[in-house]
Amino acid sequence: MNMIRMIVTIILAGILTNNYVLSKFLGICPFLGVSKKLDTAMGMSAAVIFVMVLSTAVTYPIQRFVLEALGLEYLQTIVFILIIAALVQLVEIVLKKYIPALHASLGVYLPLITTNCAVLGCAILVTEDFGSAAYGFGEGYLYALSCAFGSGLGFLVAMAIFAGVRKRMEFCDIPETLKGLPITLVAASLVAMSFLGFAGVVHM
Amino acid sequence: MAKKTISMRSASNENSAAVIEETEETTELINTATAETPEDTEGADNKEKTQAEAEDTSLPEAATEKPAQAEKKPFAGGTFADAMKRGVILENPVLRLVLGTCPTLATTTAASNAIGMGIAATLVLICSNTVISLLRNIIPDKVRIPAYITIIASFVSIVQMMVKAFAPALDESLGIYLPLIVVNCIILGRAEMYASKHAPALSALDGLAMGVGFTTALLCMGTIREILGAGSLFGAKLPILANQPILFFSLAPGGFFVFGLLIAAANKLSKKNNLPVRNGCGDCPAAATCSLSGKGGCK
Numbered sequence: 001m002n003m004i005r006m007i008v009t010i011i012l013a014g015i016l017t018n019n020y021v022l023s024k025f026l027g028i029c030p031f032l033g034v035s036k037k038l039d040t041a042m043g044m045s046a047a048v049i050f051v052m053v054l055s056t057a058v059t060y061p062i063q064r065f066v067l068e069a070l071g072l073e074y075l076q077t078i079v080f081i082l083i084i085a086a087l088v089q090l091v092e093i094v095l096k097k098y099i100p101a102l103h104a105s106l107g108v109y110l111p112l113i114t115t116n117c118a119v120l121g122c123a124i125l126v127t128e129d130f131g132s133a134a135y136g137f138g139e140g141y142l143y144a145l146s147c148a149f150g151s152g153l154g155f156l157v158a159m160a161i162f163a164g165v166r167k168r169m170e171f172c173d174i175p176e177t178l179k180g181l182p183i184t185l186v187a188a189s190l191v192a193m194s195f196l197g198f199a200g201v202v203h204m
Numbered sequence: 205m206a207k208k209t210i211s212m213r214s215a216s217n218e219n220s221a222a223v224i225e226e227t228e229e230t231t232e233l234i235n236t237a238t239a240e241t242p243e244d245t246e247g248a249d250n251k252e253k254t255q256a257e258a259e260d261t262s263l264p265e266a267a268t269e270k271p272a273q274a275e276k277k278p279f280a281g282g283t284f285a286d287a288m289k290r291g292v293i294l295e296n297p298v299l300r301l302v303l304g305t306c307p308t309l310a311t312t313t314a315a316s317n318a319i320g321m322g323i324a325a326t327l328v329l330i331c332s333n334t335v336i337s338l339l340r341n342i343i344p345d346k347v348r349i350p351a352y353i354t355i356i357a358s359f360v361s362i363v364q365m366m367v368k369a370f371a372p373a374l375d376e377s378l379g380i381y382l383p384l385i386v387v388n389c390i391i392l393g394r395a396e397m398y399a400s401k402h403a404p405a406l407s408a409l410d411g412l413a414m415g416v417g418f419t420t421a422l423l424c425m426g427t428i429r430e431i432l433g434a435g436s437l438f439g440a441k442l443p444i445l446a447n448q449p450i451l452f453f454s455l456a457p458g459g460f461f462v463f464g465l466l467i468a469a470a471n472k473l474s475k476k477n478n479l480p481v482r483n484g485c486g487d488c489p490a491a492a493t494c495s496l497s498g499k500g501g502c503k
Binding site: 023024025026028032074077078081082086115116120124125144170178180181182183184185188189190192 | 463
């Protein structure tokens with residue numbers, strides 16, 4: 001029971017209070033780049049959730065059983081980014097061969113994800129938050145995966161809301177200087193401000 | 205004005221070592237930094253004869269211009285100034301090309317953090333550009349991106365360990381964004397667009413210039429956010445502002461807001477000075493590594 005409550009809390013925190021995009025500034029490039037249309041925003045978000053959960057599922061045991069066991073924590077950055085890069089390639093090849101329909105919708109976004117800081121950020125953050133210091137492997141692994149899933153959902157929510165805001169903005173009379181990226185950032189600022197209202201709603 | 209001078213001074217201090225390194229190899233710097241074609245590799249230093257020879261034969265026309273230029277600019281001051289102007293103003297990675305937005309937004313709550321982040325990224329940029337440029341003829345084209353990522357990640361790990369050892373307070377405040385330099389689009393973008401096509405010294409100079417541009421933009425934003433959001437500058441309390449700090453600016457929304465207005469100001473200035481405004485993927489440094497570039501771009 002306690003565990004389920006913890007998992008729900010972690011997922012809710014990932015969506016509302018610790019939103020990766022709007023409060024931690026991870027994954028800003030795709031947030032600004034592909035949020036113009038709702039369907040591309042959703043495709044990108046789905047790909048991010050997929051890769052985020054998958055990469056956490058691989059990097060967390062490696063951190064626990066290889067890096068920490070051998071005292072190689074300082075290699076974390078280089079090992080994680082290589083795992084993520086290889087994983088993204090692998091996922092692309094597998095999807096292309098076995099699920100072409102999914103590849104057609106996610107394929108475009110997959111190479112972009114290698115350099116998406118939300119994925120690497122998530123892999124590193126969960127080893128800090130749910131690492132060996134506080135949790136046993138089984139429990140920590142479960143929490144790490146739910147954190148990855150929740151953060152991915154948070155990314156999706158932010159993308160969906162922002163795609164809607166941008167759609168409305170297309171019909172607005174925007175001052176010449178602010179056209180394009182500046183007004184997008186100011187709009188992102190307002191969306192982020194609305195998420196500040198959730199501060200304190202979820203206690204970890 | 206004050207913050208500009210600070211930034212320039214810090215930049216020059218930090219990079220003086222790199223400058224000295226470059227003057228030792230002045231022969232390479234005679235090329236103009238603005239040249240886009242691989243002709244620059246023709247000026248590759250004598251140490252790497254194997255590489256230089258291969259390219260010299262294919263580029264006879266560039267070789268004829270070389271001696272005249274070499275006499276004119278023995279210290280390559282023009283190249284240095286050009287590269288710096290390009291990195292800081294014309295192609296500022298943050299304000300003009302809008303790359304590396306995550307660290308820009310996240311680490312600029314205080315001016316000192318902004319400088320720390322800028323210096324760390326600059327170090328990685330210079331080192332990775334140099335090494336990638338040295339290895340540019342060895343790395344097979346098909347696996348170049350993973351190879352670049354590995355090289356960049358190694359240097360990030362080195363910088364990370366150095367910061368942990370010598371500036372633990374900075375490590376604490378930069379947190380996750382220090383390892384995330386690996387996925388900073390500026391670094392991969394420069395590796396792909398510049399270092400893989402130019403000689404090592406030029407690539408190092410390009411890394412330096414881009415790093416200084418990145419640091420300048422970060423410092424600019426960090427100063428604004430710290431003054432308004434905390435009422436202090438580099439930790440020192442300011443007289444009136446410290447009584448009523450505007451918390452909005454040090455929180456996440458303030459980051460987006462200040463960044464948006466800074467880009468608007470940069471756009472306005474570039475229009476006034478008739479600088480080309482960025483459009484499409486044509487001048488996006490990440491275009492080569494971006495899968496959207498073949499499909500009409502992301503904007």
